[in-house]
Amino acid sequence: MAKTNRDTISVNDCQILAHYKFEADQYILTLESQEISQATRPGQFVHLSVSGMLAMRRPISVMSVDKDNGTFDLLYKIVGEGTRQLAERKIGDIVSVIGPIGNGFEVTENKIPLLIGGGVGMPPIIAMAQELKGNSLYKPYVILGSEVPFPFDASESKLNGYQSSKFHTMPLLEEWGIPCGLASLQNYDGVYQGYVTGLAKDFLDNLSSDDLSNVEIYTCGPHPMLEAVSKLASEYSIPCQASLEEFMACAVGGCAGCVVEVQTENGPAMKRVCVDGPVFEAQSVFNDFG
DSSP states (O other), rough: OOSSSOTOOOEEEEEEEEEEETTTTEEEEEOHHHHHHHHOOOOEEEEEEHHHSOOOOEEEEEEETTTTEEEEEEEEESSSSOOOOOOOOOOTOEEEEEESSBBBOOOOOOOOOEEEEEEEGGGHHHHHHHHHOOOOOOEEEEEEESOOOSSSSOHHHHHHHOTTSSSOOOOOHHHHOOOEEESSOOTTSSSSSOHHHHHHHHHHHHHHHHHTTTTTEEEESOOOHHHHHHHHHHHHOOEEEEEEOOOOSSSSSSSOOTEEEEEEETTTEEEETTTOOOOOOOHHHHHOOO
């Protein structure tokens, strides 16, 4: 994961095909681009113009792709003026998009992927679930956490995965046949009352030793959550890939404004989240657990 990835990057004028608003200023944007839909890997992101008023682009992770129809979906939340202006864009508008950018998740031989996403870190996890859907070699379990209403209508699950009958799920994951549990501290109906790491620990504790040796964690979310997930992975001796969230200016490796310290075989090094990441081995970034 130390390689720098620029070979997928292209500049595309993408038409907005759909733009849905959810509670807590959350939006799902569907854009048309054969190039991006075909080239995107789970964990990669795009850098898009938000309006004609602001020159600076905004980085947003790809949530899902439809290769047959040449479209891709972005989930974002209004956090400033840029995303506020993006929320005003209409169906039919053309948006300039650079991408896909970065090194995404790598599917390994571990047959039980535990996918953990929190807040606006959910999209790369959903993208990873899409990568695994229909593959009988893997038995993924998804945990999504949010402290605001989820950007979808959570519903009861009919699947047979871990506690699927107990917790509500994301309808898209249900359609894909992937078990999912939702977590929050907000006492939402059908949602695990606690942190994503609490639900993840319950899941891991219910596995046999053989199954536990086949788990790999894939995670994305705010820094404190990633640190907690990385600590959990360390406690259970489980490999963990973490997709980092950082503020970016150029997003293509030129400005070095998104660097983080990463432990390498040759000692600590400063790596750019945009093109050296955003996915890193979690232990290389989060390793001071006292």
